[in-house]
Structures are given as C-alpha cells and as structure tokens.
Amino acid sequence: MSEASARRAAFPFSALIGQAPLQQALLLAAVDPGIGGVLVSGPRGTAKSTAARALAELLPEGQFVTLPLGASEDRLIGTLDIESALRDASVRFSPGLLAKAHRGVLYVDEVNLLPDGLVDALLDAAASGVNTVERDGVSHTHDASFVLIGTMNPEEGELRPQLTDRFGLMVELQNCYEPQIRQAIVKARLAFDLDPAGFCAGYEAQQDAHVVRLRDARAALARLSFDDEVHAHVSALCIAASVDGMRADLVMLRAARALAALEQADAVTVVHVDRVAESVLLHRRGVQDDATQTNAPSPSQHPSSTDNASASAESDYGYLSPEPTGIVRVAGVKDVIPLNAKKR
Template sequence: MSEATREAGGVGAGPGSDGMGTAARPVFPFAALIGQAPLQQALLLAAIDPGLGGVLISGPRGTAKSTAARALAELLPEGQLVNLPLGASEDRLIGTLDIETVLRNGAVRFSPGLLAKAHRGVLYVDEVNLLPDALVDALLDAAASGVNTVERDGVSHRHDASFVLIGTMNPEEGELRPQLIDRFGLMVELQNAFEPRVRQAIVKARLAFDHDPDGFRAAYAQQQAEYVERIHAARAALPQLSFDDAVHERVSALCIDAAVDGLRADLVMLRAARALAAFEQAHAVTVRHVDCVAEAVLLHRRRHDSRGSNQSPPEHDERAHQASGSGAAHDAAAASSPDADWGYLPPEPTATLPVKGVIPLDAKKR
C-alpha cells in the first residue's frame, strides 16, 4: 500500500467503494472497532483462509455491519471492496458473453462479473437474505472453491475468485433457507449495545472519526499495519499447521453435541481453528483454538433438537404418563355420562307451521 493511498483514506480500488471506480472515501479503521471482538475474530479468520466460506453477520440496523466489512477490506492485499446490489442479475455476478465484441468482431469473449472484480478482496452483500437463491448459490460456490466457472451462452471460462464473502442480514426482514445458511463458514450475531460505557465509547469514536478522519486514522496507523503483517504471515503459515487426535476429538464432540447435519461443520471448525492458530503465530493447533471458534461455526448450524434437549428425564416421563392416564380415565367417564354433550349445545324445540296442500303434478309421459 502506498503512503499516498493511505493518506487518501483508501486502499487499491477503495474500501467503501463499489469496485466500479467510485472515488474512495476515508474508512473507519478495523483496529478502532469497539465491542465487536467476536465479529473481528470471524472476519480475520475469513481473511486468513477465504476458503472458510465467508462470514454471515446477523443483527439489527445500526450495529456497524457494513462498517466492519469496509474496515476489513482495507487490510487485504488489493484493498478492494465490491458491493453486490440486490437487483443484480446472475450475469452481472458471474460474468457472461461480451455482446459488444461479438457484434463488432464476431469473436467470443468473456465479460467478467463482480466475482472477478472481488478477487483478493471483499465481496459484500447487504441483506443477503433478500437475494434470489440462485445468486446466493453462485456466491457460496465461488467463495468456498476460490474459482468461478462459467459455462453458458457459448462461453466456457474459468478464473480465480478468491475473496472474503461477507453477508449481512436483519432477522426482522426474513431468514435464509437452511440449505444456504449452512454453507456460510462462520456466523456472528450482533446485539444492540445496552452497556452505557460501551455505547458512549462507540459514539465518541464515531464522532471523532467524522470530525477528523485523517487524524483519527493516523492514531490507529500502527495497529492497522500490524494487522496487515499478521494476516500475511498467517496465510503463509497455514500449510505448516496440522491437527492432532485431541483436536479432532474435540471437534467431533462439539459437532455431535450440536446435532449438526453432515460434516461441513467439522471441516470448517478445523480450518477456522488452524487460521486462528496461524494468526496467533502458534506452533500447533490446540483444543483452545477449537473452543475459541466453535460458536461462530455452530451458531447457524446447531439444531434445536440437539442431543439431550429432546429427551425428558424419567421422572418427567412417569408424571406425564400418569397425567395422560388420569386424563384418559376422565374422558371415558365423561363419555359414558348421559349428560355428556362434548361441547355441543343441547337441542332446542322449534315451532311447526301448517303447510297448504300441494297439488301433485302428472307424471311425465314416456
């Protein structure tokens, strides 16, 4: 990153821009985020290992979801943050045939989409729960594999698409389908800040940044540079870290206890623990690393009927059986009672009126 770019408040194509050449604006520093430790950890892990599948951030409005996404983009090599608008088409996302080139030269040429522009940066999707399922599928496929493959309209193209996928959603506006939410690597659930000191600190930091962005950013320049160096070193250290039997046992136990479907949670938890170990410059992945990342991995995968929650204690079962038996006896007695009406109103007599004689019609001749 050049000093000129840093002083301008942005990096590369501009965190906080849409990746379309829009002028960069100053970005709130990642190191200055307050009260967001779980979110910061999840974003750093996804930055170290983009193959985790991205981060889903759930929370109410005004909890700094987009601010954190822009802040992370500044720490990555390209510093690129690409926004995916809700109205984007699948062609705009994955790329398609360059019609202009076909009409002008008759040649088949690939026109890259937003996945190509987000390579080595951050692809940010606000309100991801409102996107069509087809777009979410394409996003998650590319985020997990690091490659975008397009086979359509006479185009056969494949290009690298290694990016950090960050999706945000407000639960009040609807949920993602379980099949899609499970494919996000990590999830963080933000809450409103009701601690007065934390709330005041957040507001003071934001006002200071808005008043003097350059001065505020300068105060965090050293911490920002350390984040960049540690992410770079952690990426290089990933291949040297392996998992021993104790780590595997802990991961399996946590996933079984959460009653998750499939094995994706196990794989993501191992990769996330390895990324954390690399970020901490540890010599090996330990059970502590697993425990530190487990909640972000299991939050959106944990089933409500996980082991133990759907089994009643024996005493409760016995009481329920007895209550059921006494209830059945009461119902049988009520049914045999002559006064039992089962909720129906008793019959009421109605008056009858005389009807004039009816003249019969002749039978039709056949």
C-alpha cells in the same frame, strides 16, 4: 474524492468497540478465504457494514465490492460474448463483481433477500476461490479469492437452512444495552466523522500490526497440520451439536488452523478449536434444533392424562358449556314444545 481518499476514510478495524467475536470471525476468513465467508446476523445499526469495510482496509488490494440487492447473475459472475467465440474462436469475457472482488471483500447486505441461485453462485466461488462462466459450451475460469461477508436482519426473513449451512462462520450481533459501551461507540463515531484522517492516524500503528499479522498468518497456514487429538475433539463437538454432513468438521478445522496461524502458534490445539467452535456451530446447531422440534411427536402421539387435560384446556379456551334454551311461540304455530320441557 479520489479512491485513495475514500479508502483512508474507512473506519479503522482496530477502533471497533464491543465486536470481538465479529472481528475474530472476519480475521479468520481473511487468513483463509476457503473457510467460506461469514454470515452476520443482527438488527439495524450494529456496525455490520462498518466492520466489513474496515476489514477490506487490511487486505492486500483493499478492494471492497458491494453486491446490489437487485443484481443479475451476469452482473455477479460476468458474461461471455458467444458471437465472438463462434466468429473468430476467441473468448471475450466481461468480468463481473466476483472478478472485481478478487483479493478483497465482497459484501452482500440483506443476503437473505437474494434469489437462491445468486447465493449459490456466491458461496461456490467463496469456497473454491475460482469462478467459472459457461455459455453454450464455451467456458471461462478466473481466480476469485475473496472474503464473503453476508449480513441479514432476522426480522426480515431467514435464509434457507441449506444456504445458511454453506456459510463457513456465523456471528449473531445484539443491541448494546451497556451505557458505557454505547457512549464509547458514539464518541468514537463522532470523532471519526469530525476528522476521519486525524482519527485514523491515531490507530495507524494498530492497523499496520493487523496487516502484518494477516500477511504472516497466510504464509504460516501451509506448515500447520492437525493431530489425532484435534481431529477427535472436532468430531466430538460436531456430533454433540447433531450437525448434518461433514462441512462443520472441515470448517472448524480450517478456522482453528487460521486462528493458530494468526497467533503464530507452533501447532493447532484443542484450545484453538474451542475458540472457533461457536461461530462454526451457531447456524448449524440452530438448524438441527429446529428440525428436531419440527419432527418431534406431539402430545397426542404420546397420550397421558396430564397431557390430554392440558391440551383439552388449551383447545377449549373460551368455550361455554351448553345450556337449555326454550323456543319462543310463533304466531300461527300451535303446540310448540320448548326444548327444555318434558315430553308428556
């Protein structure tokens, strides 16, 4: 199958069912890749990779690059030929996956299982739009503007809070227990598998509309600014969520602007902020809550009769009160006094 045929066989973004929050987050990251990527958390079989591939079809180059779980740093960022630099003063750069993903989607499945250093390099490039490779005083920089989509199954471990916070947006998927929605999803998937070209043809107009929206939204970003009301609302939301640092404020403003641009609005409003706030705060609010619970004083630090009684009851669960027990007489030992006998 040719590359063009493979691209046509991707499940249409417009045909995704029951994934509105994920679709919005992916579109926002596509409008402004500087948002820093999307972290998608959810159990197996919730269309995480399907949605990522579908988004790539809407982008100018349509690039969809997957980072293998066992990839090295050189495979990701590229390598420099130091010998040629020393010999003839020329830098020979072998591009990595970051260069290949430029203007497309870089998909990282099970990002929570990657080494921290690799995740750092991914997030740096996603936020800055450039990749710099340095070896022994020789460096090379190239554009690396891509939509980073990292997925993870919480059952297989979590990302460190410091890395989770660096993802711009987060969406948490759940298993679907609505019979009608499940049936619709299965019917769509079966129809696509049976006739991919025919299925995609039915969504061609909607797909084209998405492409135009993305193109126009990217062009509109520069003319949209934030007034004091929007700034104040963003600050209030972030303070209420007790987030660390200023990253949440910056991402929320950029995401609200991307949403306004996507909808061809004349200005960024507090309504746009409210509609993106959850995906910005979801992983940051959760981290803060965990830290608060970890540092919260235990009942023993604030003693009360009720708390002590409750704590004692929990710690003594299964404990039996002592009872008097006699000592059995052993042959050759005289005048052994049972423990429960009174001394004369």
